[in-house]
Amino acid sequence: MKVIFLFLSFILSTLSQNLTCMYGYDLVMNKCLRYYGSDNQIHSEIYECRLFGGTLVTINNAIENRAVVQYASDQGQDRIWLGSYCFGNTSSSCYNDDYSDSSYSNFAPGNPLVNGSEGSCVSMITKGSHVGRWFSSNCNHNFYSFICQLPTTVDGSKYKSDGKWFENFNNSAYYVVEGSIDEAEIECQKNNGHVVSIHSKQENDFILNRMALVPENVRLGAKRVFNNSYAWADGTLWDFDFRDQLDDMPESLDCLEIFTVHQLWSRTDCDTTASNICKIPLPPIEDNSHCNTTLLMSPSTFTSYGYGMQGLQSPCTWKIVAPGPYQVNLQFLEMRNSSVTVLDASGKLIASVNSTVKVLAESNIVTVVHNGQGTFKASALAF
Ligand SMILES: *[C@@H]1O[C@H](CO)[C@@H](O)[C@H](O)[C@H]1NC(C)=O
């Protein structure tokens, strides 16, 4: 085991800084999305979505609404499910599957319409006159398509290929270590991490489905500190609690483990040799370049990849749009040894830019291409 730990430390120190999505997912705005076709396999698809700690796609603002519409219609879909569920006839009675803020909605007039057990689910039209509008739908319909969403994460592909114990979710790396909880904590700290803390249903799903498969239960980094209260080894807040309310393990046990059978946390001994999970925070991404964003809504600012950081460069493409009737107005605020090309929707060259200039497009959609050389900063406005 020692050899493996040294190996992991080495790999962690050579971390890539790229913001990325798990294989098979596309980076759209700040979400990782994956399209699933429509057939009769709703349950297996939702299952696969949850397997990786995902949910159906949720939409938190008008810009995301437009990006998701575009993403879905690019797949040839005219209606998709959203990860939202309504309990009544007002949008304030609707909740997002990922517990994100659900104050934004884009229901068509007369929706949501929840009648008994009908209409609690939400679908969105992605083509035609109601494009972008949300409708109440019967959850049992199985002919709409799915888009599954995961949080973006720092590129973990390098260590994923080196061993199956390493997994990556929401900017942390996770792997299993054997030992007592205190031994595990020492090992985790060698990689600047701690025994795992869990802060969301998705993270619990991720641990359950990606980490706890081989051992049937894994111990968490929680210890009881006072009667019924626990603290995480990494010092984070106890803001998510998935303890089994009917736990029949003895009250004297001070640790918690996650059981694959019922998914809940149950009391366990701290000192026995068992499987524990290390959670290593990965370096934060400061890259605000929006590099390779499928759809960037103006107004916004975009930069060369790794702008403001040392030694990071990558060729990038941005597809920039302005709402309906507007034109895209680009302002190149800084150009350092850099040149970019601006193309219209049909791929025709609008401008080659190597200095601080304005470029006004004729249309509401442009593509900006940078070869990765030098740095630049630009803003996109709707004109
Ligand atoms: C980011 O990704 C690009 C393209 O895949 C690659 O060339 C670059 O080395 C990556 N950056 C880092 C820091 O690994």
Ligand SMILES: *[C@@H]1O[C@H](CO)[C@@H](O)[C@H](O)[C@H]1NC(C)=O
């Ligand atoms: C929503 O409105 C419909 C039609 O008015 C009504 O039948 C239904 O009971 C309402 N649902 C709820 C949850 O109030």
Ligand SMILES: *[C@@H]1O[C@H](CO)[C@@H](O)[C@H](O)[C@H]1NC(C)=O
């Ligand atoms: C509500 O459901 C009942 C029973 O299925 C049905 O008769 C009624 O028309 C529905 N109301 C609305 C507004 O859809």
Ligand SMILES: *[C@@H]1O[C@H](CO)[C@@H](O)[C@H](O)[C@H]1NC(C)=O
């Ligand atoms: C991802 O990490 C952030 C920051 O720690 C946290 O706020 C968020 O809830 C996490 N998302 C999920 C899905 O666990």
Ligand SMILES: *[C@@H]1O[C@H](CO)[C@@H](O)[C@H](O)[C@H]1NC(C)=O
């Ligand atoms: C903690 O548990 C002890 C023994 O069961 C009990 O006497 C005490 O009131 C509890 N304290 C709190 C704050 O619940």
Ligand SMILES: *[C@@H]1O[C@H](CO)[C@@H](O)[C@H](O)[C@H]1NC(C)=O
């Ligand atoms: C952006 O896309 C280009 C072309 O597909 C690719 O070469 C480059 O590595 C990507 N950059 C990043 C940071 O993902």
Ligand SMILES: *[C@@H]1O[C@H](CO)[C@@H](O)[C@H](O)[C@H]1NC(C)=O
């Ligand atoms: C541009 O590149 C040249 C040669 O590589 C370098 O000497 C110069 O400082 C660069 N200029 C800027 C503004 O970075």
Ligand SMILES: *[C@@H]1O[C@H](CO)[C@@H](O)[C@H](O)[C@H]1NC(C)=O
């Ligand atoms: C910038 O572009 C202009 C016009 O396309 C060209 O004449 C000039 O040589 C370019 N400058 C550099 C430094 O590439």
